[in-house]
Amino acid sequence: MKTNWPAFGFSCLWLAGAAVAVPSARAQVAPQAAASAATSVASISAVEVAEPGQQATVRIIGTGELHYRASRLDSPPRLVLDFADTRLNVQKFKVASVYAPVLDVRLGQPTPGQSRVVIDLAKQVPFDAQADGADVTISFESPAPAPAAPTVIPTALHPARKPAPRNLAAVNVPNMPLPTWLTGKDIGFARPSSEPAAPDVQDPAAATQTPAAAAEKKYTGDPISVNLKDVDLKDFFRLIHEISGLNVVLDPAVRGTVTLVLDEVPWDQGLDIVLRNNGLTKEIDGNVLRIATQETLRREADQHRDLLKAQSDSIEPVTVTRVLSYAQAATMVNTLKKFLTPRGDVLADARSNTLIIRDIPASIPKVDNLLRQLDRKGQQVEIDARVVQTTRTFAREIGTEFGFSTPAGNTSLGGLVGNSAFLSPVVHSIAAPFSSGGQIPLSTNLGATAPNSGFTFSTQGHNYAIDFILSLMENRGVGKILSEPKGITQNNEKLTVKQGQQIPIQTNINNTITTQYVDAVLELEVTPQITSEGTVFLDVNVQNTQIDSSISVAGQPGLDTQSTQTKVLVNDGGTVVIGGVVVTNQTTTIEQVPLLGSMPLIGNMFKHTSISTSTQELMFFVTPRILPG
Numbered sequence: 001m002k003t004n005w006p007a008f009g010f011s012c013l014w015l016a017g018a019a020v021a022v023p024s025a026r027a028q029v030a031p032q033a034a035a036s037a038a039t040s041v042a043s044i045s046a047v048e049v050a051e052p053g054q055q056a057t058v059r060i061i062g063t064g065e066l067h068y069r070a071s072r073l074d075s076p077p078r079l080v081l082d083f084a085d086t087r088l089n090v091q092k093f094k095v096a097s098v099y100a101p102v103l104d105v106r107l108g109q110p111t112p113g114q115s116r117v118v119i120d121l122a123k124q125v126p127f128d129a130q131a132d133g134a135d136v137t138i139s140f141e142s143p144a145p146a147p148a149a150p151t152v153i154p155t156a157l158h159p160a161r162k163p164a165p166r167n168l169a170a171v172n173v174p175n176m177p178l179p180t181w182l183t184g185k186d187i188g189f190a191r192p193s194s195e196p197a198a199p200d201v202q203d204p205a206a207a208t209q210t211p212a213a214a215a216e217k218k219y220t221g222d223p224i225s226v227n228l229k230d231v232d233l234k235d236f237f238r239l240i241h242e243i244s245g246l247n248v249v250l251d252p253a254v255r256g257t258v259t260l261v262l263d264e265v266p267w268d269q270g271l272d273i274v275l276r277n278n279g280l281t282k283e284i285d286g287n288v289l290r291i292a293t294q295e296t297l298r299r300e301a302d303q304h305r306d307l308l309k310a311q312s313d314s315i316e317p318v319t320v321t322r323v324l325s326y327a328q329a330a331t332m333v334n335t336l337k338k339f340l341t342p343r344g345d346v347l348a349d350a351r352s353n354t355l356i357i358r359d360i361p362a363s364i365p366k367v368d369n370l371l372r373q374l375d376r377k378g379q380q381v382e383i384d385a386r387v388v389q390t391t392r393t394f395a396r397e398i399g400t401e402f403g404f405s406t407p408a409g410n411t412s413l414g415g416l417v418g419n420s421a422f423l424s425p426v427v428h429s430i431a432a433p434f435s436s437g438g439q440i441p442l443s444t445n446l447g448a449t450a451p452n453s454g455f456t457f458s459t460q461g462h463n464y465a466i467d468f469i470l471s472l473m474e475n476r477g478v479g480k481i482l483s484e485p486k487g488i489t490q491n492n493e494k495l496t497v498k499q500g501q502q503i504p505i506q507t508n509i510n511n512t513i514t515t516q517y518v519d520a521v522l523e524l525e526v527t528p529q530i531t532s533e534g535t536v537f538l539d540v541n542v543q544n545t546q547i548d549s550s551i552s553v554a555g556q557p558g559l560d561t562q563s564t565q566t567k568v569l570v571n572d573g574g575t576v577v578i579g580g581v582v583v584t585n586q587t588t589t590i591e592q593v594p595l596l597g598s599m600p601l602i603g604n605m606f607k608h609t610s611i612s613t614s615t616q617e618l619m620f621f622v623t624p625r626i627l628p629g
Helices: 204-208 233-244 267-277 294-314 329-337 361-374 602-606
Strands: 002-005 010-015 018-021 042-050 056-063 068-073 078-084 086-088 094-096 102-111 114-121 127-132 135-140 223-232 247-250 257-266 280-285 288-293 318-323 345-349 354-359 380-408 411-414 417-420 426-428 434-436 440-446 453-460 465-483 486-490 495-509 512-530 536-553 556-570 576-592 607-626
Touching: 042 094, 042 102, 042 114, 056 102, 078 135, 086 102, 086 114, 223 233, 223 267, 233 247, 233 257, 233 267, 233 288, 257 267, 267 280, 280 294, 288 294, 318 361, 329 345, 329 354, 329 361, 354 361, 380 495, 380 512, 380 602, 486 495, 495 536, 495 556, 512 607, 536 576, 536 607, 556 576, 556 607, 602 607
Parallel strands: 042 086, 247 288
Antiparallel strands: 002 010, 010 018, 042 056, 056 135, 068 078, 078 114, 094 102, 102 114, 127 135, 223 257, 280 288, 318 354, 345 354, 380 411, 380 440, 380 465, 380 486, 380 607, 417 440, 453 465, 495 512, 512 536, 536 556, 576 607
């Protein structure tokens, strides 16, 4: 049953004892083509949606004179055009649109002789209508954010009859008269009767559409305009009863007055404002609205909590056991304790992987439901790794040996550095200057340490002997060590692979010798985490520790360590390369004769040059694969 309240300017539909507000859509009557009653029935034959410029247009094409009435509605936003004395002659009753703000155009004929065109909009925007006989064009401006205007349905001009929603029973609400000082026209509560009328849109398609959920609280009550000064709160809540149809029950502690001026504000929003201003709160139970002070509800909540606690304390606890299949019982204890009552407790038996739970019977189903969610078979990941360690070496030596001797009478000139085999050996002696079968001492001895190639030059005359040897050495080396560790681990569980040796380290403390073993290994640690998209998130830690014989403390060798740690996302079956652990050693040694070795060009004859380079690189190729099941 629908009850009108012309003195207050609103209407409500009473359904099953509860007040269901009529959609708060204020009809804004757009400019329309005024025309006299036509003798012949016009028709609508087509609807077109286009965007010729910056505006979206809806063009309605027909025959005869098209006379319409435009109404703008909210929740959802749409524009309704009612054509009198018109029939539909179209192939499609719904036209889609890709031009904002028009979503689509729907056509219908709610009553014989009347046609309706509903333009669904993304949001309310200004529009312009132009009618030219049998052609009506509606143009919409580009959407722009703007605050929504308050919308109301004037009661005085609201249609007298409207069908009630299906499957809902209508009941009568008794009329409770209000004081005349609340309903007088001089207080601004009555709404002017000269407002434009709003058409009663009976659009089944529009009625079934659900508005988008708003982030903020939405008020659905009928808009009201009220101007009150020093009104008793009890009378204000009686007014809310008359508006909403809800049965209102007041706590005895509710007292005070209210002064407010509202203009087109939903009644439930006005109620919330009054409640906040007076430190009150509300509870709705069915069609009963209870209003009480916050202290009263807080005290009742405390009493209810104490009652539940007392009832819980009076219940005898029970003890149950739960055997886990996949999870470790010890790891579940702390989690389950948070879901037990203060009287509850849980223990873990590691031998049988069983949980022992003691609590009131009402807590056991909650614990069981939690265990069903947590004690599940975890996914497994296969880790396929390739460890490649490469070594590149290069060495080069260039050296010279030079011997010179010349006697002149009782004077001799020659070398003093060791001896060198001469091509035609001679001995340097004052008595016998160049007798056969001897050697001359070298002037420089800067030959290569382990030469694998060289060049010699020697000559001798009657008064001199020269011996020159150029020795050369060069070698290159490439080494590669390949390891292929594999392993399977549970999701979010660490997989560790080691390869190497342990070094015994002895310590002497208080004449007590203790031996400890230190790892000198190549270690790979991988922790996989399967994501919801089917990829694998890897936490990788790589460490390569080797013995460094060049470092020694108290006879104990040193350790050379290379490590890297990273987190990377990899597709199932994809491969990630982890490198960057590169060590390069380069040494250049020059030995030369003072002064002579620094001379340009000729200085190379009095110089020994040695170059040594070594490079070590460590690379890891990690491939995770999610195992089925």
